[in-house]
Amino acid sequence: MTHRVVVTGMGVATPLGCTVQGFRDALLAGRSGVGPLTVFDPGGLATRIAAEVKDPDALGLHTDRKASLARWAAARAWEDATARGSEPLGDRALAGASFGIGLELFTMGDLARSRAPGFVPPDTTRDKLRFLQVPSDLVLHVLCKTYGLRAPPLLHVSACAAGTDALGAAWRMIATGRRRWMLAGGSDSMINPLGVAGFCTLNAMSTRNDDPPRASRPFDRTRDGFVLGEGAAALVLERREDALARGAAVYAELAGYGNSLDAHAITEPEPEGRGALLAMRKALRAAGLSPDDIDCVNAHGTGTPKNDPAETLALKALLGARAPRVPVCATKSMIGHLISAAGAVEAVAAIACMNKGMVHPTINLREADPQCDLDYVPDGARAHPQRAVLSSSYGFGGQNAAVVLLHPERGP
Amino acid sequence: MVLSAAGRVGLGPGAPDVECDPTPWLKVRKSRKYMGRQDDLAVTAAGRALEAAGLRAEQLGPRAGLYLSIAWLGFELEDIVPVLDASVTEGRFDLDRFTRQGMRKAHPLLTFRCLPNMPAYHISANFNIQGGYLTTYPGTGQFLQCLEEASLALESGEIDAALVGGVAFQRNFLTAWQRARVQPAADPSGAWDAAAVLVLEREDACLARGGRALGRLLAHDVTYAPFDPDEGFPQGDPDLGARLGAAEGPWRIAEFLQQPGAVHTHRGPTVDGFTVSFTVEVPP
Numbered sequence: 001m002t003h004r005v006v007v008t009g010m011g012v013a014t015p016l017g018c019t020v021q022g023f024r025d026a027l028l029a030g031r032s033g034v035g036p037l038t039v040f041d042p043g044g045l046a047t048r049i050a051a052e053v054k055d056p057d058a059l060g061l062h063t064d065r066k067a068s069l070a071r072w073a074a075a076r077a078w079e080d081a082t083a084r085g086s087e088p089l090g091d092r093a094l095a096g097a098s099f100g101i102g103l104e105l106f107t108m109g110d111l112a113r114s115r116a117p118g119f120v121p122p123d124t125t126r127d128k129l130r131f132l133q134v135p136s137d138l139v140l141h142v143l144c145k146t147y148g149l150r151a152p153p154l155l156h157v158s159a160c161a162a163g164t165d166a167l168g169a170a171w172r173m174i175a176t177g178r179r180r181w182m183l184a185g186g187s188d189s190m191i192n193p194l195g196v197a198g199f200c201t202l203n204a205m206s207t208r209n210d211d212p213p214r215a216s217r218p219f220d221r222t223r224d225g226f227v228l229g230e231g232a233a234a235l236v237l238e239r240r241e242d243a244l245a246r247g248a249a250v251y252a253e254l255a256g257y258g259n260s261l262d263a264h265a266i267t268e269p270e271p272e273g274r275g276a277l278l279a280m281r282k283a284l285r286a287a288g289l290s291p292d293d294i295d296c297v298n299a300h301g302t303g304t305p306k307n308d309p310a311e312t313l314a315l316k317a318l319l320g321a322r323a324p325r326v327p328v329c330a331t332k333s334m335i336g337h338l339i340s341a342a343g344a345v346e347a348v349a350a351i352a353c354m355n356k357g358m359v360h361p362t363i364n365l366r367e368a369d370p371q372c373d374l375d376y377v378p379d380g381a382r383a384h385p386q387r388a389v390l391s392s393s394y395g396f397g398g399q400n401a402a403v404v405l406l407h408p409e410r411g412p
Numbered sequence: 413m414v415l416s417a418a419g420r421v422g423l424g425p426g427a428p429d430v431e432c433d434p435t436p437w438l439k440v441r442k443s444r445k446y447m448g449r450q451d452d453l454a455v456t457a458a459g460r461a462l463e464a465a466g467l468r469a470e471q472l473g474p475r476a477g478l479y480l481s482i483a484w485l486g487f488e489l490e491d492i493v494p495v496l497d498a499s500v501t502e503g504r505f506d507l508d509r510f511t512r513q514g515m516r517k518a519h520p521l522l523t524f525r526c527l528p529n530m531p532a533y534h535i536s537a538n539f540n541i542q543g544g545y546l547t548t549y550p551g552t553g554q555f556l557q558c559l560e561e562a563s564l565a566l567e568s569g570e571i572d573a574a575l576v577g578g579v580a581f582q583r584n585f586l587t588a589w590q591r592a593r594v595q596p597a598a599d600p601s602g603a604w605d606a607a608a609v610l611v612l613e614r615e616d617a618c619l620a621r622g623g624r625a626l627g628r629l630l631a632h633d634v635t636y637a638p639f640d641p642d643e644g645f646p647q648g649d650p651d652l653g654a655r656l657g658a659a660e661g662p663w664r665i666a667e668f669l670q671q672p673g674a675v676h677t678h679r680g681p682t683v684d685g686f687t688v689s690f691t692v693e694v695p696p
Contacts, residue, residue: 040507041511042511043507043508043510044508045515103485103528104484104485105485106487106586108495108496108505108514109504109505111492111496111505112496112499112500112503112504113504113505115496116503116504117503125593125641125643125645128593129593129641129642132586132589133485133590135484135550135641136485136550137550138641141638141641141684141685142641144636145638145639145640148638149638150636150637150638151636152553152556152557152634152635152636154548154554154557155548155549155550155554156546156547156548157528157529157548158532158545159527172564176564193507193510193511197511197518198522200515201515201522201523202523258544259544259545260474260542260544260545261478261532261533261536261541261542261543261545262536263473263536263539263540263541264537265537266446266524266530266534266537275542278474278542282544282570396527396529397527397529397530397532397533398533398536398537399529399532399545
């Protein structure tokens with residue numbers, strides 16, 4: 001790799017707020033963004049709770065929530081990166097986008113309309129693109145057009161690992177000299193009838209409908225599945241020398257990325273966490289660091305019965321004797337699982353907390369699980385200076401990704 | 413870096429296959445119940461490619477990577493009609509009926525069969541691919557990016573072999589609608605369900621295992637011109653992706669490999685703003 005890559009802009013839309021500072025403060029306060037599902041009436045579904053974005057400005061007027069959220073986060077990241085430098089961002093011919101964008105599910109209402117007698121399909125391009133289903137790549141083209149990004153955009157469909165893969169791919173493109181800077185992140189909202197019902201059929205989600213803020217319980221013995229969330233994060237990544245040349249203040253260095261495939265089973269992660277371990281080791285190797293350099297882990301931490309023990313084993317194998325002393329936090333305990341956006345939002349959480357010298361808590365962890373015996377920061381936010389943080393995401397179907405984030409001044 | 417094999421499967425008017433049965437390549441036969449059409453296509457193309465390359469699962473593992481472009485989300489009407497029929501009142505979608513009755517009509521494994529990352533799962537699990545990956549969407553521009561990332565991973569020594577391909581399940585109601593609005597000039601009856609997977613290897617690794625180079629990727633490039641989809645999609649090359657969707661790029665390279673003693677080049681614009689080019693040398 002020939003270039004170091006730094007983060008100079010961040011924007012978020014999350015169930016805990018739509019500014020980076022507001023999001024960080026809510027995380028450090030241990031607030032939950034989970035509540036009753038209001039986007040639609042979940043009626044007879046087994047799960048009737050979710051972590052929704054409540055800011056109407058971030059949701060805009062677009063019918064596709066994930067597109068609105070992506071546009072909001074990208075705009076905030078762009079403004080941020082521009083404001084933090086005395087010169088504008090560089091050559092847009094070598095600037096691109098890399099995003100994890102959620103599944104392009106169709107709407108049942110439109111499907112019913114399309115099958116009714118006398119149906120007349122929409123005739124304008126705009127209406128056609130919003131009828132029945134909105135293509136996932138639509139918003140990526142809009143972002144490229146809006147910001148004049150002329151390098152080929154990349155959309156990731158690695159499920160829950162997509163947000164981290166998006167950051168990692170952007171890192172690799174900049175580090176190898178193929179891009180000068182990139183807008184990278186993730187956006188998702190599966191809070192719609194088909195999305196929520198689909199996860200219900202998999203029995204993957206918590207059904208603690210009577211106590212939404214306590215429903216997401218990563219690493220707790222009583223966890224019963226994840227809570228579906230929605231949101232987006234965008235980060236401006238650029239070559240370090242370019243950032244310094246334009247006088248931009250740096251949030252963090254993205255120092256390494258690795259990914260791997262479990263090649264194991266469709267319904268569960270590899271139980272020893274071998275795939276997760278491989279991804280984390282590759283990220284550290286790419287960063288030129290050793291496990292001893294890691295001061296904190298932002299875990300995938302879904303709160304599903306099978307993820308949490310496998311992830312714990314992977315972290316023990318990675319960190320060795322230090323494992324019990326390295327704080328491991330689960331952002332999903334507060335904002336639920338943002339699927340394709342999760343890795344990007346959690347990277348922002350990790351950077352924002354690292355720069356404050358804090359680790360946010362894993363809330364709702366009250367009953368220890370003997371299989372999950374690391375320091376998950378259960379008792380509130382903790383002051384903990386960090387030089388390097390590992391942030392990881394593990395996708396349904398065994399796609400594993402991890403990135404290493406360094407403090408801008410204290411990084412090893 | 414060499415191209416050591418290709419595997420293809422295509423179903424549709426004039427296509428080479430009349431059925432797509434991935435069973436011979438499944439490690440666990442009952443895993444078939446989780447597979448949709450896109451997964452059948454992906455496993456079959458990958459299986460044919462690896463068989464042609466003479467690569468066995470035990471030779472792959474963490475030293476092999478997977479780079480796939482997956483086409484637009486496909487969905488069988490027959491899978492959703494029972495759900496819809498149980499979710500309408502006087503011809504209109506009734507959310508309450510959907511949550512109480514309609515969803516109970518859904519096949520419990522339906523979600524597994526349509527997620528865009530599932531082809532990558534099924535290939536990795538059945539052929540023991542554990543190294544790096546890129547799973548992207550939805551066409552030929554993205555396939556070229558897969559080729560680029562795979563090439564870098566091979567050149568850097570991160571992996572010894574890469575499966576690089578495209579998967580397009582297109583003969584379904586949802587993709588038909590998608591094609592009609594994005595690629596209106598394409599003949600709607602001409603689309604195939606198709607997948608094509610190439611095996612790219614480090615030359616030293618290929619030779620060391622007794623493999624044979626069928627060809628060399630001399631050059632590949634992808635450029636992009638941003639556009640606003642609300643103002644319409646770019647014209648694109650009417651032949652590029654109209655029949656094979658995301659499988660177009662690897663399919664063409666596989667065809668090149670069958671024409672020895674020449675240097676083959678393809679260049680053209682896609683309907684989503686990319687211009688792709690690739691050049692393959694195939695020795696006599």
